Amino acid sequence: MIRYRNVLLATDFSAAARAAASHAVAVAAVAEAELHLLHVVEEFAYWESFNLKHFPSQEVFEELESNARIALADLAREEELGAGATTHVRHGKPFLEIIRAARELDADMLVIGSHGQSGLSETLFGSTAEKVVRKAPCAVLVVRHPEHRFEMP
Numbered sequence: 001m002i003r004y005r006n007v008l009l010a011t012d013f014s015a016a017a018r019a020a021a022s023h024a025v026a027v028a029a030v031a032e033a034e035l036h037l038l039h040v041v042e043e044f045a046y047w048e049s050f051n052l053k054h055f056p057s058q059e060v061f062e063e064l065e066s067n068a069r070i071a072l073a074d075l076a077r078e079e080e081l082g083a084g085a086t087t088h089v090r091h092g093k094p095f096l097e098i099i100r101a102a103r104e105l106d107a108d109m110l111v112i113g114s115h116g117q118s119g120l121s122e123t124l125f126g127s128t129a130e131k132v133v134r135k136a137p138c139a140v141l142v143v144r145h146p147e148h149r150f151e152m153p
């Protein structure tokens, strides 16, 4: 039988990711697995090729990172999560870093929202969600936005 040891929740702090967090907590609790919470601070490396006069300073990324750490710690402190979660902040392209983290943490299950901050909820999946499902090294649990209902045609 498969035993889940590491459950990895990736969050962009959107409503769908919040819903996904509840499922990640439930799976980790039932499986007695480690729960990891991850946020990826997006870096816009390709902007450099535009020779911008105003490029976001290092401080902007540092602030994004420290706010992400606070938000992850808040999420970890929420009652249902208990004290058990480990938090991780990475930089780069979200889908790549989510997959890298899944490998490095030896995750057995990745938990993500179907959509995120862009909120283009008419599409089947957000673009990060779609790439994570396609490329993940482990099982992926995709949790739909709570308000994203299927209307019968």
Ligand SMILES: Nc1ncnc2c1ncn2[C@@H]1O[C@H](COP(=O)(O)OP(=O)(O)O)[C@@H](O)[C@H]1O
Residues within 6 Å of the ligand: 010, 011, 012, 014, 016, 017, 020, 038, 039, 040, 041, 042, 094, 098, 111, 112, 113, 114, 115, 116, 117, 118, 119, 120, 121, 125, 126, 127, 128, 129, 130
């Ligand atoms: N920067 C990020 N860091 C961690 N997880 C993320 C990040 N961006 C997206 N995700 C995960 O992927 C899910 C889907 O988001 P995404 O595909 O980006 O949707 P959208 O296109 O609506 O923004 C989110 O609910 C979250 O679980």
Ligand SMILES: [Mg+2]
Residues within 6 Å of the ligand: 012, 116, 117, 118, 126, 127, 128
């Ligand atoms: Mg997104």
